[in-house]
Amino acid sequence: MTDQETELARTPLDGLHRRLGARMVPFAGYAMPLQYAAGIMAEHLHCRAAASLFDVSHMGQASLEGEGAAAALELLVPGDILGLKPGRQRYTLLTDDAGGILDDLMVANLGERLLLIVNASRKSFDLAHIAAALPAAVRLVPHTDRALLALQGPAAAMVLARLDPGVEAMPFLGVAERQLAGTAAIVTRSGYTGEDGFEISLPAEAAEPLAVALLAEPEVRPAGLGARDSLRLEAGLCLYGADIDTTTTPIEAGLDWTIGKRRRAAWDFPGGGVIRAQHDDGPARLRVGIRPEGRAPARAGTKLLDDAGAEIGRVTSGCFAPSLNGPIAMGYVASAFVADGTRLAALVRGKALPALVAPMPFVPHRYLR
């Protein structure tokens, strides 16, 4: 074991990952499985075909409790949180005064409290940022003693229903407290793959028994961060720190839809003025999907060129898409180049490779609708 590895935090499933032959890598301060023996390609395709189990316990979980919790959170996000009904979950953004994105997060209304799920790399920042903005009556309670599992894929509902009959009736973006293999868990019907599926928050000590029980189902195989990344990219979903960060706004990122209808009447959230101006006038650049021709992936940082060879944008995420057997990418391009089918070039190792602006998701979402 290297010195670096000893400093990494471990999730409650660390021992299970190692027994399953995972290749562990550092990610956001945690030792996380990049892949198991099957490899990224097989893990990715299995998730699209059946069901995959991901350990996402590195992500931050916290409850926002007390009178006025939803109104307090609205001071920090452009989403409609007051209008989020009990039993429902919503994707939203923490923005800064310049309109930049501090993080993206999921907010679920559990009735007596809001459950927040934030990115691992941002959780200490987010929790301090949120706590600093709260009135006296609202408390932010971090759940450092909980694990988070994601079961994703077309067979996920059928499999989870064997452990918890009735769970298959949950709606897309629903949240409920459920009994899973004898453990009280908070289940959401959501995920980060573009497939139907669930995320399951449960006490750390209950995580391994549940993971083992799910992996014993014939449809379920483990999947690591590698497949998680290629799956979300095929689904056109943003990765914080790559596709969105404080230098990008919700409008530039094409996340206008996260701004609640009521919120865009008042623009009363951090950066509201900047974001409103971009919304009204159109942004100077926009996040788009990109399909390079041929097989060479265009990775993050790749320059995007127009016909004349001038730089008109950059790739922010790129990989080889196992479902499409070809490369895909997303990135920001100047507003004149955002139309689907626009011809660009991606500068890969000094060669200008032809590429097209393409609609996202690259692979159609199969959420329960």
Add this chain to the structure above:
Amino acid sequence: MPETRYTKEHEWVRLDGATATIGITDYAQQALGDLVFVDLPEPGRTVTAGDTCAVVESVKAASDIYAPVAGRVAEVNAAIVEDPSLVNRDPAGEGWFFRLEGVAGVGAELMDEAAYKAFLETL
């Protein structure tokens, strides 16, 4: 029977007279994972030992392949460009990368099989 030598970057080189065949080791293909793209050097190009000669890409990352010896690119393996997974399946055989001609010899820093195996134990 030409002897195979290895680099610390996990390339293998098989020298037959003045012609060297180059590929990557089983350790390398395992570490890289499923290969999805291979870029090979132009035939006729003259390379010196240590030059970046080829690129392999997995789903997630790109890696450079270096020339273990000096020579002129005589031939490249088009089969791995068509089907990069051939490198994963048979790295020491059908998954070879390119051949160099006019090779004067292999450097003393290249390892024989026993030394390479010992080197892998240290990783």
